[in-house]
Amino acid sequence: MSAKPSEFFKTLSIIHLALVGGILAFGIFKFVNNGTFVANADPDDIFIYVIPVVAAFCYFMSQFMFKKQLQAIKREDNLSLKMSKYQAASIIKYVFIEAPAFLAIIAYGFNGNALFLVIAIFLLVYLFMQKPSQRKFLEEAPLTIEDKKEFKNSNR
Structure with missing residues (x-):
């Protein structure tokens, strides 16, 4: 196997943290610079309709695409390939x-x-x-018993 599972999850965790941190930093920046917090809805504002629809659509698409990507992982693939496909599916979901x-x-x-x-x-x-x-990887990816043994043994 080319990469240890611990390295694989460290990389994926860094990507995840960067995405979360980017949104958080941008949100704080916009809140501090904007300084307003309006609670009424302007019916002429197109965003009042677009943003909730896009958010809901993307939420469901994240789930759909993640599951579709996981279904594309073949049980015959080696563990390294399964991990890289899982990583790609996770990034798409994010x-x-x-x-x-x-x-x-x-x-x-x-x-x-x-x-x-x-x-x-x-x-x-x-x-x-x-x-x-x-734990999520072991539950979500289509792993064989041999893959799980290799995953646990290579993680030591």
Whole structure:
């Protein structure tokens, strides 16, 4: 196997943390610079309709694409290939969550509508909860008994 599972998860965790940190930093930056927190909804604002729909769509797409990518992993693949495909599937899932969060923060920057900031916060919390772990990999990836043994032995 080319990479140890601990190195694989360290890399994936760094990517995950960078995405979460980027959204958090951008959100704080926009909140500090904007200084407003408007709680009323302007019906003429197109973002009031677009942001919630995009956020919900991307949430469901993140789940759908992740599961579709996992189904593409063949049981015959070696463990290293399974780990790299799992990593790609996870990154795609993260991006589908990150993109609408950034869009919501940008929309918040335009008019200070609290709804957009709340949507971004919920997406950020959800993305944070998607933190990669070895337990999740063992549960979600289609691993054979040999793969699980190799995974545990190579992790020592």
